[in-house]
Structures are given as structure tokens and as C-alpha cells.
Amino acid sequence: MDTDFEQCSEIAEIITHPGYDRSETVLNDICLLRLKKKLEYGETVQPACLPKQGESLESLYPDFVGNERGDNNDCFVAGWGYRQEGWYMSLPTILQDAKVNAFHNSTCQEAYTRMVHGELNEYYRQDVMSCFGHLGGGIDACQGDSGGPLICLEPSTTVQVLRGVVSWGEGCGRDGRPGVYARTSAFVDWIQQTIKDKSTIVNPKCPDPENYFFVQGGAVLDCSWEKCTVHCQEFDQVPSVSEVNCDISRRNWYPLHSGTVITCAKDSGIMLNCGALTDFYDEVDTDNIDFNCSGNVCEPVAKDPSKHDVYPPRIWCQNNAPSYEGTKLITYPKGSNVNCGNFFEAWPSALNAGIKADCHQWKCELSPADGDAVVFPFHIPKCHKGKWSFGKVEIPEDTIFTSVSWSNYREEFNPYLNCGRSERSMSSFRTYIGDKNRFADNSDAIAFCYPDNWYNLRLCNFYCPTADPEKPKKINTLFKCAKGNWKPKVTRKRESSLKC
DSSP: OOOTTOOOOOEEEEEEOTTOBOSSSOBTOOEEEEESSOOOOOSSOOOOBOOOTTOOHHHHOTTTTTOTTOTTOOEEEEESSOSSTTOGGGOOSSOEEEEOEEOOHHHHHHHTEEEETTEEEEOOOTTTEEEEEOTTOSOOOOTTOTTOEEEEEOTTTOSEEEEEEEEEOSSSSOTTOOEEEEEGGGSHHHHHHHHHHHTTOOOTTSOOHHHHSEEOTTEEEEEOSSEEEEEESSTTOEESOSEEEEETTTTEEESSOTTOEEOEESOGGGEETTEEGGGTOSEEOTTTEEOOEETTEEOOEESSTTTEEESOSOEEEETTEESOOOSEEOEEETTOEETTEEHHHHOHHHHHTTOEEEEETTEEEEEOOTTOOEEESOSSOEEETTEEEETTEEOOTTOOOEEEOGGGOOSOOOGGGOOTTOSOOGGGSOBOOSSSOOOOSSSBOEEEEEEOTTSSOEEEEEEEOOSSTTSOEEEEEEEEEETTEEESOOOHHHHHTTBO
């Protein structure tokens, strides 16, 4: 025997059809063999396709069913059984195959209907059986072939289809007594459901893989006795690991540890041990970010760092989930990162308004969108321990950042103008911010208010417009907000001195 292509595996389990019955005939004569290890497909080992549930050759190919010459018929039975009826010396040393013809159900019904004790017994049941052979006999399956395949190379698909399983017959190759086969198409639903039910049941000495791992993200385990292959439900995705194996002596799985996530994603570079990033975030921008994930850590980097910032710069597994608690992993405009976050990630309204951010360490200096003059409500926010604030006041989460042109500015609320408990505020004056503003046509000075470098004080200067709007005249008095009051105090007399 040529053993170059031989493959062997012990049988882990024999799964008999629950309706198997030999009381009158041989009903539901089919079983599944579960192997302890998977076979490798190659030149001499290939799978055959299952037909559709309930499919009939007589309906599909009426031209070759019942054709004694075998026209257009490429159906073959294979096995290791006797080559001559009742003679054990005829057992082969190599696998045998024979071409057999498909018969009409009526032919088989007639061949295997008998009168027994005055009653008509029909041994052939066309709903779960089919028959093949040669009416003149001579070529047939025989003892020892039971359970072997009957495969047809079908003209509509030119692929091998498992149409039957060798079941029974009267003798071997007898005239007028074709071989009877379990009709595979009658059992497809049972076969598929049984495979599905058994796909995660393994050797009892191995832990249950469904409990040992966290299987999510469309991943499916296909397990043999001591090994599970991982597949993805979506064809355009890849699994985080291709297979896991059971170490029976240690009663664990390798190479993954207990509690590891097995998942699927379109890009293997976004997978952590705790799962794919797409399992946890609404949006993952793989077009503009290289995530560089390995083991428990990802280090996202913008593909074009001259244009984009990425936040966070590092993600790691924490309590079986990524450490970053945001909802998106996307790029932001260059220069918008601070030590504790990204300004636009915290305030998407600013990004939508076209506001520009120049961020360093813990603070951002905001500038308005092109054509606008003023950023509201805070133009130099700072971040500390994940909290954004202006001065010592935390910025409310519902704050909307926007920018407006000077011509559209109408005494909107500006936090720089208020000072704690002071009854008087600078909000009664027009405000000047930056060097692009145009002054209103009135004689009142315009307050320009801003925080000091340490965010401890709010400072206000007043300016009078001149013929050149880019060079207003500064009034020397500097107002400071200290301990909840403006100093010097804004009296009516001082207010009148601010007339231009």
C-alpha cells in the first residue's frame, strides 16, 4: 500500500441518527464520525459537498436517472469492502471505487417489495433512500462498504456532491437488485445542526472553550476533540487567533490564557488581547490611523502626522476592555492635543464651528474661524486631570463653542467680563478681543478682558477707537478681578471717565 498520502485519526465519537431503526427495514441508516484530529486536505483528500435538504436527483437530472447506459451520469461509490460477495479473501489493500447508475424510485420500489405472511412489505422507502447500480448486476457495493460515500459529479456544478451513504442490498451485484443508499438530502438539516451543536464540545479533559475564552465580534469556534479553529461570520474579516489547542495534561488551552477575548475584525492590527477596537468604539478610523496593536497595548499614530493628531496616544487592556473610555478613535486637527486629552475630542462643537486650536502641555489658545473675530465663550481653556476649565471654574459639559465676526457681536455673555460678587461688570461695555475687531460707532470705550498668565486674575483694559481700527488708544487704568470684586471699583465717576 502506498502510505505517502495516508492520514489517520482516532474516532472521538460516533453520532448515530436518532431515528435509526432496523425493525422492518434499515431506516435512517446514517451516522457522523467525529475525529480526534482534523484531516489535512490535499491531492488525495478532499471534502464532498452536501446537497440541499429535500433535493431529488430525479427532479434535477431526469435525463440520466434511470438511464441504464449511464449517459451523463458520473456517480461513484467507494469503499474497502468485499470485491466478491461472501468471500473475505476478496478484501482489497487499496481503496476501491465503481461507477454506478441512478435508478428511478419506482424501479427500487418494485425490486424490494415482498409478500410476507400474506402482507405486502415495502423495504425501500423513497423519502429517505435511493438506489444505484446496474440492472444486469456485476457492479455494486458489497459487505464492508457500508457507511461509505456515493458521490456524483453533477453536470450543473461539476463538483462532487455526496448523494448517498452505502446502506443495504440483496447480496452484491445481483441481477435486478440494485444497491440501496441512505438518501443524503433527507438528512442535511440533521447533519448541519449536529455539527453546529458539537462544534464547541471537546474532550472532557479540556475546559469548555466557550467558558474559557470570551468569544465575540462574530467569531465562531469550530472544534475537534482537542483543537478549535476560529472562523469569522463575515468573509471580509480575520480572527484574532487562527486556532487554539488543548493541553490535556495541564487541562488548559494554548497559546491563549483563560479569559482572553477571541474576536474578528477587518484589520488584524486593531486587535488587543481584550478584543478588537471595533468591538468597543462606534468609529475606528483605520484609513488615517495606524493603531500598532500587540498583546495588551495599542499605540495609535496618525498616518499623516503633519496634518493630524491622535488621542489617546496609548490604549491598553484594563478589566478586559480598552482603557480609553471615549466613543471614537479618530484623527483631530494638528496641534489640538494637551497632556490630558484632545480639545476637539472634548468639545466637538468647536471643531464644527471651524475654530482653530494651538495647544501646548495643559492649555489651548483658540482662534476664530476664517472671517470671524471672536471665540466664545472661552478662548484659552486649560485641561487638568481630564477636566477642562477657565481660570478656577470648570467649563460646563454642555458648553457650546462658537466664533462670530465683530459685526455680529451683540453683547453676548463673555465670562471674562464678570467678576464674582461684583454688582458691576464689564459686560455693560462693548468688548475688544484681538487685533481684527472693528469698533462700533459710539463714544464709549471698549473693554478688552483676559486672564492673567496663571489664571488667578481676570484683567480688563479699556480702549478708545481711532481712525485706524487696528490701533485703538489704550486708557491707562487696568481693572483686576480679585476676591470677587473689580479693583479699582467701577464707580459712576470712573465709568464716565471711560467715555472716548
